[in-house]
Amino acid sequence: MLVSRPRGAAAPPLPLALLLLAAWAAASGQLHYSVPEEAKHGTFVGRVAQDLGLELAELVPRLFRVASRSRGDLLEVNLQNGILFVNSRIDREELCGRSAECGIHLEVMVDRPLQVFHVEVEVRDVNDNPPVFSVTEQKLSIPESRVIDSRFPLEGASDADVGDNAMLTYKLSPNEFFILDIINKKDKGKFPALVLRKLLDREENHQFRLLLTATDGGKPELTGSVSLWILVLDVNDNAPVFDRSVYEVKMYENPPNQTLVIWLNASDADEGINKEMTYSFSPLIPSSIRSKFLMNERTGEIRVNDGIDFEVSDTYEIHVDVTDKGNPSMVGHCTVLVEILDENDNSPEVFVTSLSLPVREDAQVGTVIALISVSDRDSGANGQVTCTLTPHVPFKLVSTFKNYYSLVLDSALDRESVSAYELVVTARDGGSPPLWASASVSVEVADVNDNAPAFAQPEYTVFVKENNPPGCHIFTLSARDADAQENARVSYSLVERRVGERAVSSYVSVHAESGKVYALQPLDREELELLQFQVSARDAGFPPLGSNVTLQVFVLDENDNAPRLLLPPGAGGAGGALSELVPRSVGAGHVVAKVRAVDADAGYNAWLSYELQAAAGGARGAFRVALYTGEVSTTRALDEADAPRQRLLVLVKDHGEPALAATATVLLSLVESGQALKASSRASAGAAGAEAALLDVNVYLIVAICAVSSLLVLTLLLYTALRCSAPPAGGACGPAKPTLVCPSAAGSWSSSQQRRQRVCSGEGPPKADLMAFSPSLPPCPVPDVEEQTIGGEHSGKEALRAEPRTSHVGGRHPTA
Ligand SMILES: *[C@@H]1O[C@H](CO)[C@@H](O)[C@H](O)[C@H]1NC(C)=O
Ligand SMILES: *[C@@H]1O[C@H](CO)[C@@H](O)[C@H](O)[C@H]1NC(C)=O
Numbered sequence: 001m002l003v004s005r006p007r008g009a010a011a012p013p014l015p016l017a018l019l020l021l022a023a024w025a026a027a028s029g030q031l032h033y034s035v036p037e038e039a040k041h042g043t044f045v046g047r048v049a050q051d052l053g054l055e056l057a058e059l060v061p062r063l064f065r066v067a068s069r070s071r072g073d074l075l076e077v078n079l080q081n082g083i084l085f086v087n088s089r090i091d092r093e094e095l096c097g098r099s100a101e102c103g104i105h106l107e108v109m110v111d112r113p114l115q116v117f118h119v120e121v122e123v124r125d126v127n128d129n130p131p132v133f134s135v136t137e138q139k140l141s142i143p144e145s146r147v148i149d150s151r152f153p154l155e156g157a158s159d160a161d162v163g164d165n166a167m168l169t170y171k172l173s174p175n176e177f178f179i180l181d182i183i184n185k186k187d188k189g190k191f192p193a194l195v196l197r198k199l200l201d202r203e204e205n206h207q208f209r210l211l212l213t214a215t216d217g218g219k220p221e222l223t224g225s226v227s228l229w230i231l232v233l234d235v236n237d238n239a240p241v242f243d244r245s246v247y248e249v250k251m252y253e254n255p256p257n258q259t260l261v262i263w264l265n266a267s268d269a270d271e272g273i274n275k276e277m278t279y280s281f282s283p284l285i286p287s288s289i290r291s292k293f294l295m296n297e298r299t300g301e302i303r304v305n306d307g308i309d310f311e312v313s314d315t316y317e318i319h320v321d322v323t324d325k326g327n328p329s330m331v332g333h334c335t336v337l338v339e340i341l342d343e344n345d346n347s348p349e350v351f352v353t354s355l356s357l358p359v360r361e362d363a364q365v366g367t368v369i370a371l372i373s374v375s376d377r378d379s380g381a382n383g384q385v386t387c388t389l390t391p392h393v394p395f396k397l398v399s400t401f402k403n404y405y406s407l408v409l410d411s412a413l414d415r416e417s418v419s420a421y422e423l424v425v426t427a428r429d430g431g432s433p434p435l436w437a438s439a440s441v442s443v444e445v446a447d448v449n450d451n452a453p454a455f456a457q458p459e460y461t462v463f464v465k466e467n468n469p470p471g472c473h474i475f476t477l478s479a480r481d482a483d484a485q486e487n488a489r490v491s492y493s494l495v496e497r498r499v500g501e502r503a504v505s506s507y508v509s510v511h512a513e514s515g516k517v518y519a520l521q522p523l524d525r526e527e528l529e530l531l532q533f534q535v536s537a538r539d540a541g542f543p544p545l546g547s548n549v550t551l552q553v554f555v556l557d558e559n560d561n562a563p564r565l566l567l568p569p570g571a572g573g574a575g576g577a578l579s580e581l582v583p584r585s586v587g588a589g590h591v592v593a594k595v596r597a598v599d600a601d602a603g604y605n606a607w608l609s610y611e612l613q614a615a616a617g618g619a620r621g622a623f624r625v626a627l628y629t630g631e632v633s634t635t636r637a638l639d640e641a642d643a644p645r646q647r648l649l650v651l652v653k654d655h656g657e658p659a660l661a662a663t664a665t666v667l668l669s670l671v672e673s674g675q676a677l678k679a680s681s682r683a684s685a686g687a688a689g690a691e692a693a694l695l696d697v698n699v700y701l702i703v704a705i706c707a708v709s710s711l712l713v714l715t716l717l718l719y720t721a722l723r724c725s726a727p728p729a730g731g732a733c734g735p736a737k738p739t740l741v742c743p744s745a746a747g748s749w750s751s752s753q754q755r756r757q758r759v760c761s762g763e764g765p766p767k768a769d770l771m772a773f774s775p776s777l778p779p780c781p782v783p784d785v786e787e788q789t790i791g792g793e794h795s796g797k798e799a800l801r802a803e804p805r806t807s808h809v810g811g812r813h814p815t816a
Contacts, residue, residue, distance in 0.1 A: 031108075033084065034122040035075075037092035042085050045075060045121060048108060049082025052117050056082050062110040066119075069105060075121060077108075084119070092123045093160045100162050127218025129160035131168050133226035138212070140194070140228060144202040145235040149195060151181065156191035157214035157224050167217030173210045178230075180212070194228075202232040203269040236326025238269040240277045242334035250339045253310035257303075261293060264300035266322040266332055274326035282319035282333070289316055302336065310340045311377040344382040344431025349375050350439035352425070358444035361415040369395065370407040370441055374427040381430035390424045395443070397425070407441065415445040416482040449487040449541025453479035455549040462517075465556045466525040474508070477515040477549065479537035487541035490515075495534035495548060504533045508553070517551065525555040526600045559656025561600035563608050565664045577665040580632075582646075584670050588636045592623070595630035595664045597652040604655035613649040613663065623668070625650050632666055644670045 033046040048066075049059055058064075059079050066077050066084075076087035084106075096102030106119040133155065140152055159166040170192040172180040178194045185191060192212060210228040215221050242264060249262050268275035279300040281290055293316070294305040302318065316338040323331045353371040376383040387405050389397050396410040407423070421443040428436040455477065462475045481488040491512045497504050508531070509518050517535070531553040538546035567578060580593040599606040610630040612623065622642055624635050632648060646668035653661040 031117065031119040032122070033119065034124055035086060035090065036124045037090050037095075037126050038128055039086045039090060041087065041089075045084040045086060046119075047082055048077055048084040048119060052108060054082065054110060056080070059110075062112050064108070064110050067107045067109065069107075074104060075106060084121070090123055092125050092162075093129065095123060098160070098162060098166075125162050125165055127161050127165035127216065127220070127222060129165070129216075130222035131157035131159045131214035131216050131224035133157045133212075133214070133224055135226065137227045137229055139231065141231045141233050142196075142200060143233040143235050144200040145237060146196055146200065148197060148199060152194040152196075153183070154192045154194060154212060154228070155226075156189070157226070159214075159216045159222075159224075161216065161218060164217035168214045169217070171213045171215065172228075173212075175208060175210055177205075177208065178210065194230075200232050201237075202234045202271075203238060206232050208232075234271040234274055236270055236274040236324065236328065236330055238274070239330035240266040240268040240275070240322040240324050240332035242266050242320075242322070242332060245334055247334060247336045248339065249336060250341055251308070252341045253308055253343050254345060255304050255308055257305060258294075259304040261302040261304060261338060262336055264302065264320060264322070264334065264336070266300065266334075268324050268330075268332075270324065270326060274324055276325040277322045277332075278325075279320060279322050282321045285317075285319050289318060292316065293318060295320070308340055310342045310379070311346060314340045314342070314379075316340070342379045342382050344378055344429060344433070344435055346377040346382075347435040347437045348385045348427035348429050350387075350425055350427045350437050351375075352439055352441055355441070357442075358446040359409065359413065360446045360448050361413040362448045362450065363409050363413060365409050365411060367409045368406045369409060369443060371400075372397065372405040372407055372425055372439070372441075374403050374405070376427075376429050376435075378429065378431065384430040385427045386430070388426045388428070390422075393421055393423060395421070395423060413445050415447050415484065416451060418445065419484075420444045447484040447487050449483055449539060449543070449545055451482040451487070451539075452545035452547045453481040453490040453537035453539050454547060455479045455537065457549070459550040459552065461552045461554065463554045463556050464519060464523060466523050466558050467560060468519050468522055470519070470521050472519045473516055474519050474553065475517040475551065477510065477517060477535055477537070477551070479515070479547065479549070481537075481539045481545075483539065483541060487539055489540040490537050491540070493536050493538070495536050497533060499528070499531065499533075504531070507531055508533065510535050519553075523553075523555045525557045525602070526561060528555060530554055557602040557605050559601055559605040559654060559658070559660055561605070562660035563597040563599045563652040563654055563662045565652065565662055566596035566598060577667050579667040579669070581671050582634075582638070582668045584638050584640075584642075584672065586634055586638060588634055591631045591633045592668060593632040593666050595625065595632065595650045595652065595666060597630065597662060597664065599654045599660075601654065601656065604657075607655045609653050609655070611651050611653070613651045622646075623648055632668075638670060642670060646670065 031046065031048060031051050033048075035043065035045045049056060049064065054062070054064065059082060064077070064079060064082075066075070068074070074086070074088055074090050075084055077084050090104075092102045095104070102123045102125070104121040104123060106121060108117040108119055109115065135155070138155060140154075142150075142152060156170070157168055159168055168190070170180055170182060172178065172192075172194075177196065177198045177200060179197050181193045181195045182190050183193050192214075208228070208230040210230065211225050212228055213223055213225040215223045247262055247264070251259070251261065264279060266277055266279070268277055278297045279295055280297060281293075281295055292304070292306045292308060294303045295301075296303070300320075300322070302320075308316075316336075318336040318338065320334050320336060321331050322333075323329050351373045353373055355370045356367075357369070359367065359369055372387065374385045374387055376385050385403060387397050387399075389395060389407070394409060394411040394413055395407055397405045398408050400406050405425075407425070423441040423443060424438050425441060426436055426438040428434050460475065460477070464472075464474050468474070477492055479490050479492070481490050492510045492515045493512060494505055494508065494510045499507065507520060507523070507528075509520055510516070511518070515535075515537075523531070532550065533553075534548045534550050536546050536548050538544045578593060578595065582592045586592070595610055597608055597610075599608055608630070609627050610625045611627065612625045612632075622635055622638060623632055623646070625632050625648075630650065630652070632650070648666040648668065650664040650666055651661055652664055653659050
């Protein structure tokens with residue numbers, strides 16, 4: 001392209017341009033051309049010869065030449081046609097750098113005449129340079145903590161071109177964190193800067209790679225780019241964290257020290273020192289908890305430091321802080337909930353809280369005696385307590401409320417059988433193995449007057465010899481009362497009644513305290529054979545209880561009555577003579593009279609024997625008296641030699657010890673037969689009544705003795721069986737022991753102590769120490785009374801005759 005025009009003006013039409021050029025040239029002697037840079041060799045620049053008004057032909061002769069102060073070889077003039085052309089590559093940027101104006105100044109000289117022309121060739125810019133960054137990669141370090149809108153200047157690109165070709169625009173690869181801002185510089189340049197649009201987080205994106213592209217304004221445009229490597233720097237913006245805010249740990253109580261509770265692992269998203277952590281207990285936690293646990297600051301292990309007791313606390317809330325070493329440091333928190341599990345390490349406890357003791361033996365069933373409470377510091381089954389009571393007692397436990405029991409009476413009490421109970425309340429928990437504790441409760445049973453005094457027998461029999469001294473102690477009564485103290489203090493009293501004319505209290509008295517029974521006056525068997533009365537025993541309880549016992553006092557006979565003669569009415573006289581008429585004709589063995597006598601005593605003392613003492617008047621042995629009947633009979637036939645009046649003395653004697661006697665006088669008148677018949681009929685008429693009465697009595701006696709004998713046998717058997725070891729009987733005057741006695745209307749018998757013992761021990765044949773009491777009647781006139789059997793082994797004769805000394809009632813022997 002050939003352009004020739006004045007500088008600063010649009011290219012005018014050629015004639016005008018030439019005109020102007022000439023004028024300008026004339027004025028300044030200057031030509032002005034323009035050529036783009038990078039034009040090819042030979043590119044036309046201007047017809048410089050013509051423009052200077054030089055003939056082509058004269059160019060060579062006039063030594064037309066072009067000189068340039070610099071780079072003269074870039075443009076060349078063809079001397080043939082006078083055209084200025086591009087000789088070698090012109091680089092505007094090389095020639096002028098970054099100056100906006102760039103021209104090549106040529107001096108055109110011709111000689112003959114020497115003329116110097118100035119030609120100015122403007123080198124026009126071409127967009128031949130892309131924007132260029134000084135480095136291929138820009139590295140930026142941005143702390144993650146930078147706030148939004150923070151700016152980070154970038155190094156801009158440079159473009160060697162000028163003008164529009166060097167007008168750069170920048171573009172950033174799309175991303176969410178940064179936008180581009182263009183900062184205009186004072187020198188009209190501009191540079192890009194990154195503006196933070198979104199907070200950075202190193203922990204999320206620790207680096208970015210962005211592309212910054214610069215585009216120039218040339219046509220066509222050229223671009224250049226640089227890679228931006230953005231490193232996000234760590235800031236201690238992350239607190240250490242635990243993966244949970246609450247950790248729950250369960251452990252049994254009583255762990256050994258140093259037991260691991262939990263190993264905490266906090267993490268910190270930061271880097272380096274910002275993630276180095278130390279663990280500690282929060283300052284909030286009380287020292288009571290702090291002392292129980294140990295924290296390893298470095299590893300985060302929490303271990304047991306001191307006894308952990310469920311009963312002290314069943315949970316621990318440990319607040320833990322973890323602090324990193326950044327500056328400023330950040331703290332993370334967590335809570336460790338340590339739940340302590342119960343172990344059965346506490347025994348139950350038993351408390352007996354209230355006692356109403358002693359308990360009256362008449363207390364109602366259901367009476368509360370004690371309140372019992374149990375407790376166990378453990379929980380759950382380990383703390384569940386069951387209470388048991390000693391078995392087989394009349395008490396029971398009634399649960400009134402959880403862990404509260406009443407000890408109540410379950411069945412009736414009787415102090416007399418059990419006066420105190422040692423109860424053991426055992427509390428056992430439900431742990432495994434279970435623990436237990438016990439408490440003992442002594443329950444004393446208080447006496448109530450529920451037992452009357454009791455005598456061993458309902459009836460006592462005592463034998464007392466008659467004619468005892470007044471005030472004689474005859475028996476001791478003893479009633480037992482099973483109660484205690486006052487309730488068992490027995491006092492005795494006589495139950496008053498009448499005995500015949502008199503009150504029983506005139507015979508006997510009972511000592512209130514000792515129970516001793518005294519005979520107040522001498523007793524007379526002939527007046528009172530059996531004294532029966534009741535003694536009442538009362539205790540001192542409230543109300544008092546009492547019982548009665550019957551005492552039978554048999555009065556034993558003593559030989560205190562002499563035989564008494566029975567004289568027919570009219571016999572008259574205190575001397576007591578029996579008169580009989582005896583016919584002289586009677587033969588031997590004829591009963592002529594009968595002496596009758598009675599003895600008020602009993603037994604041997606009443607058993608009479610008769611003997612002829614002396615016959616006055618010369619009877620010459622004509623009469624004798626039957627030993628037991630008292631019959632006076634002839635021993636031979638009477639004759640004339642016998643005196644008509646015979647006086648016989650008959651001694652009537654009992655068998656007492658000593659024997660008492662009476663003397664009967666029998667007067668016999670020997671008469672002729674007629675006289676005697678008359679007298680005898682009269683006498684027999686009188687005697688018949690008495691004889692019949694005596695016979696009756698004898699029948700009774702026999703029946704009585706037989707009855708007594710059979711009773712004796714029967715009783716001996718019973719006695720042997722039942723009363724083998726009964727205590728010995730008392731003496732006649734003195735405390736008597738009860739003895740089995742069978743009284744009867746006709747008589748009494750007993751076995752002596754000796755006899756009984758022999759029977760019991762079975763040694764040898766028993767001696768004849770049996771005794772029969774006969775009624776106070778004259779001996780039986782029947783001759784064979786002597787042969788009567790009254791004992792099992794011995795004949796009555798033997799019994800009656802043998803050893804009168806031993807023939808006394810049982811109980812006669814003083815107690816050993
Ligand atoms: C902490 O790390 C230790 C060791 O790896 C591990 O035994 C323990 O269970 C971890 N603690 C927690 C609470 O995860
Ligand atoms: C004892 O005898 C008396 C008088 O007979 C009587 O009042 C009382 O009730 C009797 N006591 C007993 C316990 O039988």
